Every structure is written in structure tokens, then in C-alpha cells.
Amino acid sequence: MQRVRKAVIPAAGLGTRFLPATKAMPKEMLPIVDTPTIHFIVEEAIKSGIDDILIITNSTKNSMENYFDVNYELEMRLKQAHKDALADEVHQIASLANVYYIRQKEPKGLGHAILCAKSFIGDEPFAVLLGDDLVVPQDKPALQQLIDAYNDKQTTILGVQKVPHSETNKYGIVSPSKEVRPQDTLFKVTDFVEKPPVEKAPSDYAVLGRYVLTPDLFEILEHTQPGVGGEIQLTDAIRQTMKNHPLYACNFTGERYDIGDKFGYMKASIDFALKRSDLGPKVRDYIKKLAKDMQ
Ligand code: G1P
Numbered sequence: 001m002q003r004v005r006k007a008v009i010p011a012a013g014l015g016t017r018f019l020p021a022t023k024a025m026p027k028e029m030l031p032i033v034d035t036p037t038i039h040f041i042v043e044e045a046i047k048s049g050i051d052d053i054l055i056i057t058n059s060t061k062n063s064m065e066n067y068f069d070v071n072y073e074l075e076m077r078l079k080q081a082h083k084d085a086l087a088d089e090v091h092q093i094a095s096l097a098n099v100y101y102i103r104q105k106e107p108k109g110l111g112h113a114i115l116c117a118k119s120f121i122g123d124e125p126f127a128v129l130l131g132d133d134l135v136v137p138q139d140k141p142a143l144q145q146l147i148d149a150y151n152d153k154q155t156t157i158l159g160v161q162k163v164p165h166s167e168t169n170k171y172g173i174v175s176p177s178k179e180v181r182p183q184d185t186l187f188k189v190t191d192f193v194e195k196p197p198v199e200k201a202p203s204d205y206a207v208l209g210r211y212v213l214t215p216d217l218f219e220i221l222e223h224t225q226p227g228v229g230g231e232i233q234l235t236d237a238i239r240q241t242m243k244n245h246p247l248y249a250c251n252f253t254g255e256r257y258d259i260g261d262k263f264g265y266m267k268a269s270i271d272f273a274l275k276r277s278d279l280g281p282k283v284r285d286y287i288k289k290l291a292k293d294m295q
Helices: 037-047 061-066 072-081 084-094 110-115 142-153 166-169 216-222 236-242 263-273 280-293
Strands: 008-009 052-055 099-105 126-129 133-136 156-162 172-176 186-194 205-213 249-252 255-258
Touching: 008 037, 008 110, 037 061, 037 110, 037 126, 037 133, 037 142, 052 061, 052 110, 061 255, 072 084, 072 172, 084 249, 110 216, 110 236, 126 142, 142 156, 142 186, 142 205, 142 249, 156 172, 156 236, 166 205, 172 249, 205 249, 216 236, 255 263, 263 280
Parallel strands: 008 052, 008 126, 052 099, 156 249
Antiparallel strands: 126 205, 133 255, 156 205, 172 186, 172 205, 186 249
16 A cells, blocks of 8 residues: 655645735745744644645745745844744754645646646655645644545545535535435545535535545546636546546544635634734733724
8 A cells, every 4th residue: 555645735826815915925925923824734744644745836936935945044143143942943944844846837727736746746645735724633634634534445535524505616515425424534425516506516515625636636637628717627637536436525623714715814813823822812802802892
């Protein structure tokens, strides 16, 4: 059995939902309190046992590469200012993981971005993490749960959670092979559609930015025609792999934030700040004051 040891993080999007900030910076570098969102995604991959990470970028994303690199001048200046702990913290980021980069030259969609990883991945199963979905683990990282499911079934695994029915048109939605009971953490899927109209959604289980995929996907992606939104959809290609092997959904645990959405981003920022010992009490007092003033 092949171990899942490589992950792909597509990060070549234009970030239009966060303009004007993303006019001059990648959306993946927007911080939750003081840490860029891409840092959390890379950390989840590492904690799930991934060795090598490929980030799919474009020409505007150099700051992401700098972030995962060593910055000698900054470290030297921090040390000179006796800020050794901070110097160590920024140094550590460069040794978090083996991070590689490749550019997607045209914005042709998520499926096309994943195709850019073909030669990096080769002939082995791999993980995909989307940067818009941040998952705070309950006990195990979301991706680790998918990898465990892959080790059990050795086939494509989609990370899903239930979403409000009215939001099913925002996601890839799976069609479970039979009724899903609350205790079913892994279930078989008979179909998978990208952003269906709400009235046509086959269930409320949405794919939320975590996948374990098999390498036969690449050949399929090479022939996948543009779908919803005129883009080459990963969902359409995964659907085709069902001709080769079954498709499973892993109903992962953890608090998921849609940080690609402004309100989701605000919620994550507040929750993360509340959990920090340096900021939590101040933020809590401030929120209490705001709530009182609003009454
Ligand atoms: C992408 C996928 C979709 C998935 C979603 C999760 O859509 O195409 O299937 O449900 O991510 O966040 P996007 O949000 O990039 O349009």
C-alpha cells in the first residue's frame, strides 16, 4: 500500500472576494490575528503526516515563498534587539515543511491547477487542501481523518460536512449511496456535482476543501472540458474516476471556517483571538461592552 505523503495546495486564485486587499497581496497571506492563513493549512498537512507540499501559485504570490523561506536580515535585527524568541519563531517557519512551488500560468480553474501538480505527484495517492477552508481540529486534523479513511479503502476520499440546505449551491455536493446516520463518519458516494441549484442538490453534504486523490485523476483532468463557471472543475474529473474505483466521503470532525468569505474570515479572527492568552481577555471584554451598548 502506498502512503499518502504529498499534498497540493492550490493558491493561484485572484482573490476577488477580498479586493482591494488582494490587489497587491495574495489572499493566502491575509492573517488570522498575526498568522497568514496559508500557515495554518501547511501546518494541518504536516500534522497529518505529509512530507512534501506543492503550492500552486501565480506571478503575484512571491510573498508566500518568502514567508516559508529564511529571512536572515530580519532574524539578525531581531537578535540585535534582544527579541530572540521572535527571531526563533520566524526562523522555525522556514523549516516547517518541504515546500515546493509551481506556477499556474492561466486561471483555468481548480481542476487545471491540480493538473499542474502532475509531475510532482507521479504515480501515488496525494492530498489536496484548499486554502479557503480552515479547520480547527477537535482531536485529529481533518486531513489526517481523510488519510485514515484512504488507508482503509484505498480509493478517492472527499472531506465533507453538512451545510445549510440553502448554501448547497456554493459547493461540490455528494450523493450518498444510502441514508447517512449521525455515526457514519465514512460513507460511499454514488454521484458528486459542482454547485448544483439548491432545489437539485442531492444532499446537504458539501465537500469542504479536503481530498485524498488517486493518480489516475491526472489523465482524466487532461481531457476534462470546462464546466460550471467556464472553469476546468476538479469535481467533474473526480466524478469520472468513479469509472475506475469507488468514491467515499469522510464526514470529518472539526470547526470549519470559510475564510474565503468576509464574514467567515471575521468569525475566524474573533474566535482565534478569543482563544489566545495575550488577547482573549481584552477581546472578550470588548465584545461584552459592544453587546451591552447594542441592547
Ligand atoms: C471549490 C470546489 C467545491 C468545494 C469548495 C470548498 O469551490 O470547487 O467543490 O465545495 O471549493 O470550499 P470554490 O469555493 O473554489 O468555488
